[in-house]
Amino acid sequence: MKTLKERIADVSLYLQSLMAPNVFPKVQDAVERKDKNLLIKVCRKAKIPEIYLGVIVPVLLTVGPEQKWPWNW
Numbered sequence: 001m002k003t004l005k006e007r008i009a010d011v012s013l014y015l016q017s018l019m020a021p022n023v024f025p026k027v028q029d030a031v032e033r034k035d036k037n038l039l040i041k042v043c044r045k046a047k048i049p050e051i052y053l054g055v056i057v058p059v060l061l062t063v064g065p066e067q068k069w070p071w072n073w
Contacts, residue, residue, distance in 0.1 A: 011055055014048045018060075031060050 002010070018027045023046050030039035039057050048056060 011052055014043075014046075014052050014056060015059075017046055017048070018043070018056075020046070027060070034061060036061060 018024060023042065026042045026045075027039065030042055036057060039060060040053055043053055043056060
């Protein structure tokens with residue numbers, strides 16, 4: 001079983017992989033359309049394991065382009 005640190009590192013790695021030039025335009029299109037099914041299809045093509053889709057997809061669909069990082073709590 002993976003530790004929390006390992007799981008966070010995995011999610012971070014897979015999110016970063018979606019920035020690849022051959023994948024990012026498709027991700028951006030799916031997010032702009034708010035198309036969950038298309039985003040899942042793109043993630044699968046990018047070889048993101050199924051267990052992480054439930055985390056990655058909602059994060060990408062809920063964080064809008066106007067979101068500034070880091071958040072002020």
